[in-house]
Amino acid sequence: MTTINIEQLLPWSPPKRVDTRLGPRNLRTARPTEQFWDAWRAGKSVLKEAGVSCGKDRDGQWEATWWLPVGNVEQATAQASRATDSAVEIPKPDGLEYLGYQKAGVMYAIDLFREGNRAVLIADSMGLGKTISAIGIINYCPDIRKVLVICPASLRINWQRELTKWLVRPMTIGITNGGGKEDWQPADISIINYDVVQKHRPAIDRHGPYDLVILDESHKLKNHEAKRTQAVFGKWSKDTAKRVPPINTKRLLALTGTPILNRPIELYTFLAYADPQGLGRSRMGFAKKYCAAKHNGYGWDFNGSSNLPALQQSLRGRFMIRRLKSEVLAELPPKQYQVIELPANGAVKAVANELAAMQAHEERILALQAAVELAKASDNPGEYEQAVRALRRGILASFTEMSAVRHETALAKIPYVVEHLDTALESGGPVLCFAHHHDVIDSIARSFEGRCVTLTGDTPMAARQQAVDDFQAGKFDLFIGNIQAAGVGITLTKSSHVVFAEMDWVPGNMEQAADRAHRIGQTECVLVQYLVLEGSLDATMARSLVEKQRVIRQALDAPPETGTDVLLSREQPTTVDIPLAEVVAQANTMTDEQVLAAHLCMRILAGQCDGALTLDDRGFNKIDTYIGKSLASQPSLTKRQAVLARRLATKYRRQLGQELVEAAGGVWKD
Numbered sequence: 001m002t003t004i005n006i007e008q009l010l011p012w013s014p015p016k017r018v019d020t021r022l023g024p025r026n027l028r029t030a031r032p033t034e035q036f037w038d039a040w041r042a043g044k045s046v047l048k049e050a051g052v053s054c055g056k057d058r059d060g061q062w063e064a065t066w067w068l069p070v071g072n073v074e075q076a077t078a079q080a081s082r083a084t085d086s087a088v089e090i091p092k093p094d095g096l097e098y099l100g101y102q103k104a105g106v107m108y109a110i111d112l113f114r115e116g117n118r119a120v121l122i123a124d125s126m127g128l129g130k131t132i133s134a135i136g137i138i139n140y141c142p143d144i145r146k147v148l149v150i151c152p153a154s155l156r157i158n159w160q161r162e163l164t165k166w167l168v169r170p171m172t173i174g175i176t177n178g179g180g181k182e183d184w185q186p187a188d189i190s191i192i193n194y195d196v197v198q199k200h201r202p203a204i205d206r207h208g209p210y211d212l213v214i215l216d217e218s219h220k221l222k223n224h225e226a227k228r229t230q231a232v233f234g235k236w237s238k239d240t241a242k243r244v245p246p247i248n249t250k251r252l253l254a255l256t257g258t259p260i261l262n263r264p265i266e267l268y269t270f271l272a273y274a275d276p277q278g279l280g281r282s283r284m285g286f287a288k289k290y291c292a293a294k295h296n297g298y299g300w301d302f303n304g305s306s307n308l309p310a311l312q313q314s315l316r317g318r319f320m321i322r323r324l325k326s327e328v329l330a331e332l333p334p335k336q337y338q339v340i341e342l343p344a345n346g347a348v349k350a351v352a353n354e355l356a357a358m359q360a361h362e363e364r365i366l367a368l369q370a371a372v373e374l375a376k377a378s379d380n381p382g383e384y385e386q387a388v389r390a391l392r393r394g395i396l397a398s399f400t401e402m403s404a405v406r407h408e409t410a411l412a413k414i415p416y417v418v419e420h421l422d423t424a425l426e427s428g429g430p431v432l433c434f435a436h437h438h439d440v441i442d443s444i445a446r447s448f449e450g451r452c453v454t455l456t457g458d459t460p461m462a463a464r465q466q467a468v469d470d471f472q473a474g475k476f477d478l479f480i481g482n483i484q485a486a487g488v489g490i491t492l493t494k495s496s497h498v499v500f501a502e503m504d505w506v507p508g509n510m511e512q513a514a515d516r517a518h519r520i521g522q523t524e525c526v527l528v529q530y531l532v533l534e535g536s537l538d539a540t541m542a543r544s545l546v547e548k549q550r551v552i553r554q555a556l557d558a559p560p561e562t563g564t565d566v567l568l569s570r571e572q573p574t575t576v577d578i579p580l581a582e583v584v585a586q587a588n589t590m591t592d593e594q595v596l597a598a599h600l601c602m603r604i605l606a607g608q609c610d611g612a613l614t615l616d617d618r619g620f621n622k623i624d625t626y627i628g629k630s631l632a633s634q635p636s637l638t639k640r641q642a643v644l645a646r647r648l649a650t651k652y653r654r655q656l657g658q659e660l661v662e663a664a665g666g667v668w669k670d
Contacts, residue, residue, distance in 0.1 A: 004043050006050055007079045010036055010064055011087060011104065014080040014111040026068040028080075031087045036064060078316035080108055084328050091139040091168045098136055101328045102129055106136040108321045109253060119252040119274035121218070121315070123322040126257040126427045126497065127336055127527035131159065134214050134253055135166040138189075142169070144211040146188060148204065148247065150232065151216035153193035154420045157341040157534055159216070163189060176200060177343060194220050198231040201247075209248035217423055218254035222266035233273045246273060257427040259320065264290045264311060265302040274319055325496070325524040332525035335518055339542045340420065344534045347412035351536050357405045358537055368394045370626030373575045376583045377640035384580055403505075406537065410440050410502045413533055417501045418447045420531055421478065425451075429477040430494055434513045435501040436483055444501065445480050452478035457485040468492065487513035496524040501531055503538040573623045574651040575644045587639035590665065595642040597663035599631070601649035601656050606632035608655060624648060 010030035032040075032054060040047060040054065047053075051067040085100035086107050092098060098106070101124075109120040122130050138144050149159050156175050163173055174185030176192040183196075184203040192200060213232075215221065221229040234246035252273070259267055265287060271280035279286060284300075287293035290311045292304030316322070325332065344351050368391040375387035417433075421444070424431050435441050438456055445454050453467040453476045464485075471479045472494045479492055483504050498514045518526045530542040578586075606629045631637060631645050642664075649656055650666035658668045 004039050004046055004050075006047070006052060006066065009039055011083055011085045012066060012080060014077055014108055014115075015068060016111065016115065028066040028068065030064050030066075032062050032064045077112075077318070078313050080111075081316035081321040082323065082327070083108065083321070084323060084331075090136045092136075093166060093168055096166065098132065099129065099328070099331045101323050101331060102133045102136065105130075105133045105321050105323075106140060109133075109137055110140055112319060113251050117274075117319055119254060119270070119319060121254045121256070121259060121270070121274070121320040123256055123259045123320050125323070125325045126424070127525060128323065128325065128328065128332075130255040130257075131162050131216070132166060134216075134255060135163060137253065138171075138212065139166070139168045141211075144251075145171075146208070146210050147171075147190070147212045147214065148208075148210050148249070149189060149191045149214045149216065150194060150197060151191065151214075152220065152419065152423050153195060154340065154342050154416050154423070154531075155216060156191050156193060157343060158338075159191050161341065177345065194228045198227045201231050201244075204247060210250070212251045212253060213247055213249040215252065215254045216256075217427065218256045218270065219258055219266070219426060221269055224269045224272075229269050233269055259315070259322075263303050264305050264308070278318060279314060329523075329525060335514065335526045335528055338527065338529045339539070340529050340531050341534050341539055342413065342416040342420075342531060344536075347409065347416075347533055350409045350412040351533050354402075354405045354409050354537055355535070357402060361402060364394055365391070366623045367626060369573060370623055370630070373573050373627050373644065374630055374641075376575070376578070376580050377638060377644055379638070379640070402537075406502075407437055409533060409536055409538070410435070410437060411443070413501070413531070414440060414443050416533075417444060417499075417531055420529075421448070421499060424497060424499065425477055429497070430471070430474075431478050432492055432495045432498045432517055433478065433480045433501055434483045434486065434498070434510070435480070436504060437502065438482070440501060441480050441482060448478050448480075452476055452480055454480045455486040455490075456482040459485070464490075471495075481513070481516075483509050483513050487516065490516055491519050492516040493519055493522040496522060496526045498526060498528045499531060500529065503530060503532065503542055573627055574621075575627065575647050578643070578647060583640055583643050586643045590639040590642050590646075593663065594646070594665040595637055595639055597660060598642040598645035598649060598665070599634070599637045601660060601664055602628055602632040602637075602645045604656060604660075605648070605652055624651075 010033060012028040012030045015026035015028050030036075036054075052064065053067075054062060054064045057063045083101070083104035086103040088103060088107050090098050090103050090106050105122055105124065109122065112120050122133055124130055124133075138147060151159055156177075160173050160175055163171075171188035173189045174187030174191065176183050176185045176190065176196065179196040179199040181203070184200050185191075186203070186207045190204075190207065192204075197204070215232065221232055223229055224233075230244050232247055235242070235244040237243050254270060254274075259270075268280065268283055268286055271278075271286065272283070274280065284293070287300070287302040290305065290307050291302045292306040293300055293302050294304070295301070368387075372384070372387040372391050375384040378384065421431060421433060425448075433444065435444065438458065441454055441456060445452055453471055455464050455467045459467065467479070468490050470476055471492060474494065479486075479495065481487070483500075483502070487509055495517050498517050500510060500513075504510050514526065514528045530538070532538040532542050627644065628648050631641055631648075634641065637645060646664045646666050649661050649664050653661045653666065653668060661668055
């Protein structure tokens with residue numbers, strides 16, 4: 001007799017109750033695949049006996065159907081909660097794609113909402129894109145027009161950026177940054193952190209009701225007595241004056257990689273809201289069945305656990321979808337990168353000081369880079385070398401100054417780093433954290449005393465290996481290391497989650513540090529997160545790194561090897577690609593007429609130049625301003641200077657006209 005695993009045969013939809021002439025049934029559907037047709041041909045009678053059939057839908061597309069008794073609905077939903085693919089197309093912006101398991105999660109949630117579920121829990125492992133799945137639900141349902149996102153404070157900006165990136169229809173986004181009345185930011189999608197929900201509950205109610213409330217890291221609401229929990233899920237009291245209703249929403253979506261942190265009882269606050277007639281009907285009943293509740297002589301102890309396989313089956317059968325990294329590894333890259341942009345808030349002064357120092361540095365370096373280019377036209381053979389040395393000295397001086405300012409920014413960022421690490425550890429640690437400065441590492445470590453090991457350049461060699469061994473053995477769930485000292489030569493595959501509290505000047509150093517987790521023995525995709533303050537230099541560097549672009553292009557043939565090339569201008573002079581020898585060679589071919597025309601080009605452009613900061617062919621970029629105006633101010637140009645002027649004229653030819661550019665020996669290209 002042919003045996004067929006029907007559940008694994010197709011990516012079935014969640015069951016939908018249908019009243020038929022034979023009574024109520026649960027219907028699941030899927031698009032047939034080649035595997036299905038092979039099974040259909042080999043075991044058609046077996047499939048039919050199990051309630052499987054196939055035919056064409058209203059659109060003329062083949063559709064497989066699976067009819068189940070109503071009593072099997074929870075089992076079928078539980079099976080659907082493990083789905084790792086879906087043929088359904090979720091609306092998305094051009095150039096972006098949902099992974100198969102993300103589409104399956106979106107459809108699992110949507111189908112349950114359609115069936116009347118009050119709440120759905122996406123409990124995928126960290127790094128599988130629960131945020132993107134949540135946005136996919138918004139994209140799929142055009143009737144979702146008002147959304148409230150509640151998340152840890154450190155993730156508010158990340159939510160804003162992901163929404164801006166993934167939404168397929170115009171929706172306003174507002175972030176609430178404080179607890180004052182004036183801080184509430186109503187919008188189509190309002191983002192607020194757990195710490196201030198209670199303070200803004202009146203404003204939240206006035207702005208509602210909501211089509212969807214999203215609870216990111218929903219395990220933050222595990223304590224039913226906490227004000228934040230009661231502000232979201234409500235509070236029941238015999239005294240009607242003390243009752244608090246839950247936030248008014250049609251749908252509630254909870255996101256967490258760890259729905260049960262330590263004890264099953266921690267999940268009950270969500271169950272009481274999501275399943276009030278089932279798992280959440282009685283706290284005592286739940287505790288006795290799943291928490292090994294016992295009376296210790298003083299009161300009831302609910303801190304135990306019991307019947308956990310049955311609890312997981314019930315959760316999956318009612319409203320929870322959960323996939324592990326190991327189950328979807330084929331869809332994941334070896335490493336995933338995320339920039340977590342933290343709100344500046346208490347670090348506003350440090351970020352402002354950093355930006356002011358960076359602006360002052362850029363002015364100095366622009367002038368020095370321009371001097372290098374102009375020195376190519378000098379008849380003095382030593383002037384170019386002197387200009388290059390001056391540029392390098394300027395970069396090193398700026399490197400020292402900027403390093404000090406960035407140190408202050410890193411210190412101001414520590415509370416946010418600690419909050420993020422705490423959330424990450426709750427979400428299923430262990431975690432690797434890398435930083436640059438010793439005092440930053442020490443401060444973070446103090447917040448996790450007893451839970452972490454550290455490794456810096458000051459750590460003795462024997463203690464270094466012990467720290468690695470202890471972490472790998474699972475004695476500690478947080479490893480904090482210096483990017484340089486802990487970034488090479490060791491294996492830390494116990495963790496697949498890497499957090500950078502600071503950015504290194506040299507991207508390669510961070511890549512090496514991240515590879516401590518991405519080594520032989522690692523069985524999961526490694527998630528690499530860069531924690532940066534909004535508007536900081538680190539934020540710019542991190543985004544460029546994640547997009548696999550250089551922070552800047554090198555300006556010298558042999559840049560310093562200390563990482564200080566990061567401090568070169570992000571704008572490059574138009575003449576940078578003409579080596580000194582080429583300037584000399586071209587000068588020998590310049591005619592007097594071409595020199596005069598090139599000089600005229602510079603004077604025309606200098607009169608029009610506004611020092612624009614972007615290369616748009618409509619004016620000088622800022623560094624070209626230094627070069628062009630210097631050439632324009634000369635009484636006359638040497639032939640070497642005219643070579644540089646001709647290159648600038650060719651670049652900005654649209655403002656000069658074809659005749660004048662070609663008169664200078666430039667090439668006109670439409």
